[in-house]
Amino acid sequence: MLILLPPSEGKATSGEGPRVALESLTLPVLTPARREVVAALTELCSGPEDTAMEVLGLTPGRADAVKRDLDVASAPTLRAAELYTGVLYDRLGLPSLLAERPDRVRERVLIFSGLWGVVGPTDALPPYRLSMGVKLPPLGGLGAYWRKALAGPLGALAEGRLLVDCRSATYATAFKPKGADAERSVSVRVLRERVVGAEVRRSVVSHMAKATRGDIARSLLAEGVEAADVAGLASALRDLGHTVETPETAAGTPRILDVVVRD
Template structure:
């Protein structure tokens, strides 16, 4: 089973790993797209970036140093609501190993990367304008690299950018069946945490739903894909 996650706009600074080596990343079939994206980012840096605020200045500095900056595992680089709820850094060793083996994150700059792949900080999203490239041209075929059963927790924008054939999307709803915004991300992170702590090995959606029923996780079939009910928006007791 592969769990597909979106990236986050916010990223942890620093790192202790060697500078980016695309040859060390998972999914080597994405090498051409990565090379093109990095070359386009080089052109963006050369043209000059907006540094009018402290946040924009930091983003510009991250982009300028993307080839030389220290790296850290992707699952630790990305921050924010989803990744806070997942809490990879606090997981027991076995659960963290599960995350490294099963979680794949979609990067607008590097395509799909494994949770353990060492990456630098950068500021590129699906909305970024990279000189001479279009995001859809870079990554429209990247989903073919994902094999086997995939649980799709990506946003609609990232799922459209790199469709993964046969992936099972998950919608996050309240007990009343209403779609959630902020807590959508927290619910996704909590679900991955549950999966990791349980060490779930499911090769089909039906097998995953059997586990969910046995573990009292409110994951069920939906009209399209699966549905997770977030009963407590604070996710108290999520593992």
């Protein structure tokens, strides 16, 4: 089983480790692609600050992120487990999981990144700001860029394994399983259920989804769930106290796991 995670918009702002060693990152075969993205980002951030902020989608007052991106090749690093913060990662608690179950977490967690493609929880990374939704000159849209680079190596890593996809839509563009791998992929969708009058209503809510996906991922890792298929995953999560449903999907397409959260 592999758990696919998005990064977080919120990140730690400093590290204490040595500069990033691209060859040491998860899937070192991606080193040439990573080097190309770092070079393009550095070139962008070496130019006019307002242009860099526009391309990176930064709001006024976030010029510090441009300086941070300019220094990614030489800045001190920290583990991805400590770099990524925010709602999902607060609930997931990667540092404590790594302390308790290091091998399990290293083997089962992949974090997608606009800068690095994918990384593992113990990869040493500098703070940065680069969304997968950015169109980075001259490479173009990073979702398409990484989809081409990741298809072979990540497809091989994912072969035969259940993929529990907790990514947001922006990061899902970078890797789309096909065929049999698609049928072994399950996207975690969070539905808020509430009663309005006498009517039960359900809606998709993004903020609650981040927290709930963090809870789901933590449950799977902490309890050592190793499901072979979607039915086994749903059964295990129900045993752990989650309310889940598995609606039917077309053959050859990813499955959906609905996690129902009630008010």
